[in-house]
Amino acid sequence: MPNVTVLGGGRVGGAIALDLAGDPGIEVTVVDASRRVRDRLARHGMRVTAGDLSDPEAVRRVAAECDLVIGAVPGVMGFETLQGVIGAGTNAVDISFFPEDAYRLDAAARQQGVTAVVDCGVAPGLSNMIHGYAGSVFDRVDQFACAVGGLPVHREPPWEYRAPFSPLDVIEEYTRPARLRRGGELLSLPALSEVELLGFDTLGVLEAFNTDGLRTLLVTSDTPTMVEKTLRYPGHAAKIAMLRDTGFFGTDAIPLGGGAVRPLDLTTQLLIAQWQMRESDRDLTVMRVTVDGERAGKGIRWELNLVDRYDEEGHVSSMARTTGYTCSAVARLVLEGRVTEKGIVAPEVVAGMGERFRAVLAHLGQRGISFDWRDGDGNAVVVGT
């Protein structure tokens, strides 16, 4: 029986572990340094182990003893963790959204004969897969746009926001320059730029702004126009930009009270406290992807919309559902030997093979996550099973 180790048992890692453990044919263990996290998962019958994931040697030892590792640690630890797993020669599926370039680990992974699928959440992740699948259906893809966000159901001023994953990673998302492609040209724009308003059925108007979410697509795809934006309730970006533009994201230390303080560090502390999701919070995930291109000499357009909500029965946040179940779907493909590529493997490469993408969609569909998927005439697009 294959055994899987999940590194990090937070909201998303925990959901992945429980999802995989639901399959009697898979043995799952969660490693986490936090007793609170381990106790919570143990109450759900999970096998848990204490472990310091910031220690590369500890990661390597744990990884050496299993068939597949799921990387679900905060972004800041993600790259080193994946490096440790690859070093142990173990396959990996990662959702830690680390800032480093994953392809720096490609040679090592190939050398070890390891399959390491990275950025395997909802976006990046599922969004990339749609692009990859479009590449296999269209003759040519001209334009790809993804807007995605995790939002609280209850809109509480001034932020109208709760972070459905590590708040530190949200701040990273708001500060990292957004790379995108427009008319074949690579652009790097400030995060939070080009705010536009988009209407969504049942949700009303949201705002979308540039963030750095294309990532592997900038390497694997030659689609001339690609953009990824983050969705929030309107007004959020302007408030964050105001903090940024007035120096509160500054990384130069300022002398203060005998010491020195980086404004970003204080801002992070204040925002983390305000954005932390509480037990009583309910979130939703909203995503819109449009793809334009050509097929058999004709223009073709897809528009996909997804609105997913908190699971009241299982107490699983929507972000954990959409991110985690995409990850567990791909984990199963890897365990079944259906992902044969070695090295760093992008989600769009996984989905470039239609049957694999259909397996992911089926996995998500069984968990109540499905797209409203239309063509340019508004007709439903059916993806064969």
Add this chain to the structure above:
Amino acid sequence: MPNVTVLGGGRVGGAIALDLAGDPGIEVTVVDASRRVRDRLARHGMRVTAGDLSDPEAVRRVAAECDLVIGAVPGVMGFETLQGVIGAGTNAVDISFFPEDAYRLDAAARQQGVTAVVDCGVAPGLSNMIHGYAGSVFDRVDQFACAVGGLPVHREPPWEYRAPFSPLDVIEEYTRPARLRRGGELLSLPALSEVELLGFDTLGVLEAFNTDGLRTLLVTSDTPTMVEKTLRYPGHAAKIAMLRDTGFFGTDAIPLGGGAVRPLDLTTQLLIAQWQMRESDRDLTVMRVTVDGERAGKGIRWELNLVDRYDEEGHVSSMARTTGYTCSAVARLVLEGRVTEKGIVAPEVVAGMGERFRAVLAHLGQRGISFDWRDGDGNAVVVGT
């Protein structure tokens, strides 16, 4: 020849000193700890002395040697400075806008036979005088409202603001609760509350929000409805309130990098740097006062508007003009023996005697500062000379 000592030779103190020194019958000395400030004033022919005004004994020694002291230090030092001057038995006119209750010094001032006019700037100051003068003209004052602000001519996002006096005092103004009276009841509302939009000829629309500017009026006047608001370009208050509501004005220390930091201290550092007026900045002062009441059995209404601009010839900021020349006008009244009241004297008490208020208006008028003053029918109100 009477001699006057000006404590603090900053923008406003410097303007007062130069204005008084223009009278050949007055001898003026400025005391300031800053060499840069002293050098600048010395170039204009001012007598200057080095002195540490944060040392009460030094203040007392300086005050003992002159006929009148002008207090023009930052608010945080104002109360102690005035206490020192009163202790020396010397008359004073103060514009330091200190947070403490001036009347705590009333008994000491009476005992010393000292006249200490406080809050003697444009607002508080000139605004209070309008109320005091109305009290002498109306049979009954029902309502008094003042909106006032010092603004940069050039609107630079995101603040569209430069502090025409100590930026620390601006932050104090944004955090101190605003006391006002409504229907006879004393209210204390958060600073920045009740934002309303007001239109001004030549300037367009400004926003007005509650700040704690009534001060002595709450003691000296029984007018049932009184409010003081601060004017800014629209949007400013919401940005400040956002910082406040998200913890950036917090005064509880937060553990950070081995030490502990009060968010307000960091915020103050960042804002001071962004709000500091530069040599090239041009400011304007805008003020609107309305007074409603009854006279001879009929309703009477005054509306006064003032827009004053930077003095390009003398290089005097508009805030220094309106604040400083009000102060120097009252200083002259004191030197001429026309303010006979002892103890803490509010500007509205000075102006309660019409001839004294007319002298202040004449002094300001000679310097190009005059109100557009209308009654309820829009007809010009002429204040006799």
